[in-house]
Amino acid sequence: MTDIRRHWAGAERDIDCLSVRNGVLHIEEMNTLDLAARFGTPLFVFSTAQIRQNLRRFHEAFANGWPGPVDVLPAFKANTLLATRQILSNEGAGADIYSPQELAGVLRTGVDPQRVSVNGGGKSKDHLRTCVEAGVRITVEDVHEIDLIQEVAAGLDTTAGIRFRVKPAMPNLWRRTDFSQLSVPIDLGVQVYKSGIPPEYLPDMGRRVLAMPNVDLVGLHLHAGRHHPSLWYWEGMMVRYARLIGELSRAWGGWQPSEIDIGGGFASPRDPHNKEMPRSEFVATALAYPFLVGLRGMGHRAYHATLGKLIPVLTSHKDPAAPPSIEEYGRTVTSVLLRELSEQGIATDGVRLQLEPGRALYGDTGIHLATVKTVKRQTDPVPYTWVLTDTTVFFLTGGVLEHNRHPFVFVGDANAPATQLADIVGHSCYADQIVLGARVPDVSEGDVMALLETGAYQESSASNFNALPRPASVLVDGDEAELVKRGETIDDVFGRDIVPDHLSDEAARYT
């Protein structure tokens, strides 16, 4: 079980909305058992204070080291709840958005359009028209996009502010990317990712845009993602980014950016990313496999007894290392960029530095509450225990895609010692392994648990497998809690279905 005190290496200020009071997990001033009783489970719960604090902390960490304005543009995809987004818009934050629908969402909250970065490849003319009309920043991903933008902006008799999303080669980033459970260097991980304009097209695209009457190239954008939690990664990426900016400036006759966007990709404090399975497990199981199979020669009893003993070894997990603090991240990025850009002859005074944190902004703002439905045990042929809950990995899809291992707490007795090894599973018909090989206390039906660090990418990626209605979301502010998205009903689940009349009529004939 998780010691909820988080360890944020080098944190100068650590604000945590979670605490354990009299053994019970609280989020801000709210008792999580009360929340589960009042709103039911499964339930997503978010903290207003944590959202505000995280945003301010990112801003301050970067503003401290940068000579120009700093904009935080939280990635809306990580949390598409309009209530949480409203908090950010009220605080003056911009937004990174991807789809036309995300754009419509953030605009509803009164965000400053000039601080909205519209990402995404294959933008349609209609979408571009909406962008130009709204006055947002268009972050260009495709070569032909610039001609469409010129056409649309000319048609509206206005100028569109655009940036190029670049994708520099980063052979200096040789460590293994966390996006794969295999051993793939970050540089290769970046190159096979579809987003970003390959450098070969940039010199010509820039020269063409600079000659376009209705398009203003205001800056550059780079988002590579959360490949590695370390400061080493950020230092290496910023070096290559600054060099590319210098090269492009020279290719474009001394052009200077007025906006430099570094994207997202910073780890969240209890970073669950790609922690589902230690990498050593691939080697261990590959080496142990012939041995395990060979054990069958010992006869069924001895074979299963040995397997039973090996399960805890194969599923054991070390606690993950703490990622750097937001302050260290800000210091590293700003100092490396300032040094490298100055070497490249790029002025930084007055240049806007922008960042688009998703997981690091939202991750620790949310928890997911679930109730134990039953504890299922098997002793023969191999001992095994499952804690079956009323949630499912299908409500935590973003985490599944990134092989997350979420820290968890049984909220009613958060300090209870772990007494057993069990898989915490969901109630869909899949294996639905939420936490494999978890060390859990003596739990039973009705106990409530919280999966931590579920504020980013989980609620926004939940799906309806097994016709399960997606859970509600609640926003906590001090000792108040309000519903900000209702849970789905069976009518929502089947609401888009259409049974053609001829099929219904056919059924009627047989009844």
Ligand SMILES: Cc1ncc(COP(=O)(O)O)c(C=O)c1O
């Ligand atoms: C353009 C862009 N910016 C920011 C983000 C947020 O990334 P993260 O959640 O890793 O911070 C993403 C995520 O995919 C993205 O595509």
